[in-house]
Amino acid sequence: MNELAAPPVSARLMRALRLHGDRDLRLEDVAEPPPPAPGEVRLRMHAIALNHIDVWGWRGMAFAQRKLPICVGVEAVGEIVALGDGVEGWMIGDRVAPYGAQTCGVCPACRDGRDNLCENVSGVMGFHLDGFAREYVNQKARLMVRVPDAVGTEDAACAAVTFSTVEHMLFDNARLQPGEVILIQAAGSGIGTVAIKQAKALGCTVVATAGDDEKCEKAKELGADHVVNYSEKNFASVARRVTDKRGVDVVFEHVGATTWAGSLLSLRMGGRLVTCGSTSGVSAETNLMMIFQRQLRIFGSFGASMRNVADGLAKMAGGMTPVLDRVIPLDRFADGLDRLESRRVFGKIVVTI
Structure with missing residues (x-):
């Protein structure tokens, strides 16, 4: 059976x-x-x-x-x-x-x-x-x-996206240096808040933008030296004013079409713009003459390496949460x-x- x-x-x-x-x-x-x-x-x-x-x-x-x-x-x-x-x-x-x-x-x-x-x-x-x-x-x-x-x-x-994206943008691509002036767009975002902390830890001057006064105040509490409500003020004008018309060294860009032209105008001669996003639109007009005459450098930054993830976690362990x-x-x-x-x-x- x-x-x-x-x-x-x-x-x-x-x-x-x-x-x-x-x-x-x-x-x-x-x-x-x-x-x-x-x-x-x-x-x-x-x-x-x-x-x-x-x-x-x-x-x-x-x-x-x-x-x-x-x-x-x-x-x-x-x-x-x-x-x-x-x-x-x-x-x-x-x-x-x-x-x-x-x-x-x-x-x-x-x-x-x-x-x-x-x-x-x-x-x-x-x-x-x-x-x-x-x-x-x-x-x-x-x-x-x-x-x-x-x-x-x-x-x-x-760690795997947020901190690592900022690590890759600021240090692998833009090569942010101590004491430089950086404009951080959409400072209330996940990567925007991390970028403020990273830049301040390096001793940089931070100009941060946000879409309302409450976010601007929170960005200031995080350490931003200058904040701009971009729905009310021209952030490029503010960036030039606080740098004595020189312009910022680095722009941390991830908004896209609505901020692109102003981000380029905010840069000094030889300044660097690093971008990882386009939440407001993927196409934007660009003044090519300004790019080459002012010798601006534009870096596209997508994702990050595993080393960037590990570096971000090490900074978290050191207190940068x-x-x-x-x-x-x-x-x-x-x-x-x-x-x-x-x-x-x-x-x-x-x-x-």
Whole structure:
């Protein structure tokens, strides 16, 4: 007599926040991932930090083909709960900031530590590929950055995109120097608040812009030397006035069309503008004669390297923490995106899992 076959074991379920269509987020029970493959770790996710890339994905602006539904969440912090074969240098219980860009690890840029210039990147988790807004994630061990013990979990959630973006913009690209004057646009944003702290720590003079008086006052409390409500005053005129008509050394730009011309006008001869965003529009007229006559330098800055992530976490461990606008639970993720989209935020919104 043949033995009866054992019934299939039901897959264990976990919570995941998935996007089914434009602005259609659903908190669902989905199957946990399989055991981590060789070279992978399994993470228990703890928190997500919201960014404009999350807003773009929520609004259907993925810039590349993706398959829905997709799990959201681009910037996160988690804890290792399982190790795949061959993983060395990590232990269960280690806290990590996962690097969301799925890089190849073998192209010249990857080998040189310029991860954000990977020639064969397969996508960004939470935007093109399933992201971190779920209880468990399998991730390549080589794409982990260790979180120092001194860094709180909610702060660490802001490392992989926010702090690292500012590190890459200010130091790899603009090469900000002690004592320089910098104009920081949209100072109430997540990267704007970090940029103020980074520049002041270097001994720079900061001119910060924001869209209302309340944000200007908060920027001043963070250390900005001069603040401009750009909805009421011409920030380029202020930048020139506070520098005795010379102009600023560096402009930290990520707003786009509405501030572009003024940002260029704010620069001194030979000044540097670094940009990582275009939230107000992707196209802007540019006075090319001004660019070459004044010998201005413009740097495009996208993402960051894993080294930038580690450098940002080291600064957090030294006391330079991110500004948190609020901390909310996973089921209010869409509320956080709405707040970010409507610019009612000062600093970062962190979502706990």
